[in-house]
Amino acid sequence: MEQEEMVCTACLFHLPKTDFHMDCNNDSVQLLKGKFQFKFACSMLYLSSGSLVERLIYHLKYNNHPQVGYYFGRLYGKDLLDSPFMEKIDLVVPIPLHRKRLNKRGYNQSEYFAKGLAKSLGSKVDSKTLIRRTYQSSQTKLLTFERFLNVEDAFQCIDPEKFGNMNILLVDDVLTTGSTIASAANELNKSAPSCKIYIASLARAKI
Numbered sequence: 001m002e003q004e005e006m007v008c009t010a011c012l013f014h015l016p017k018t019d020f021h022m023d024c025n026n027d028s029v030q031l032l033k034g035k036f037q038f039k040f041a042c043s044m045l046y047l048s049s050g051s052l053v054e055r056l057i058y059h060l061k062y063n064n065h066p067q068v069g070y071y072f073g074r075l076y077g078k079d080l081l082d083s084p085f086m087e088k089i090d091l092v093v094p095i096p097l098h099r100k101r102l103n104k105r106g107y108n109q110s111e112y113f114a115k116g117l118a119k120s121l122g123s124k125v126d127s128k129t130l131i132r133r134t135y136q137s138s139q140t141k142l143l144t145f146e147r148f149l150n151v152e153d154a155f156q157c158i159d160p161e162k163f164g165n166m167n168i169l170l171v172d173d174v175l176t177t178g179s180t181i182a183s184a185a186n187e188l189n190k191s192a193p194s195c196k197i198y199i200a201s202l203a204r205a206k207i
Helices: 009-013 027-032 052-062 067-080 099-105 109-121 144-150 179-191
Strands: 040-047 091-094 130-132 155-157 167-175 196-205
Touching: 027 040, 027 196, 040 052, 040 067, 040 167, 052 067, 052 109, 052 167, 052 196, 067 109, 067 196, 091 109, 109 167, 130 179, 155 179, 167 179, 179 196
Parallel strands: 040 196, 091 167, 167 196
Antiparallel strands: 130 155
């Protein structure tokens, strides 16, 4: 899919970019602060109901267009190279899907976003070491505290030595309450305490 077919030039220009990568106290940082240890967090776009961003996320996740994630990952990776709050990233790690959901969807949308980021950052993607060991239903209709309970202990790092002393960029498609990112990051903090964690999401949504 070419750029114009994915997002027209005019629409791309008017996308609601956050510029969080240039703000050390941005909204994503504030959301996640105190939930786990991390160095920096940022999100590329604001997500609101009925918006172009919502439609893009829908196509990315449910309409068999993983290239949307890769495309925006490439774009955002270039922005992150200019961020004064990001060190050189060694590994880009996407939030994993449970194998049942992966088999149903056919791909992990966050992995494509991660691949795009890694391409621009000159980093590698690791989509094997962090796994999702529990299967949860959709969190869309859950309250904030229910979301945290729903993903508690959901992830496992199966080879912690791979993450030792690494600068890791942990990525997801949408950051809403931070429950999923927090669960995954806490597992990394516990199993590979020497790694430094950075966070990036394609979109920042509020409920």
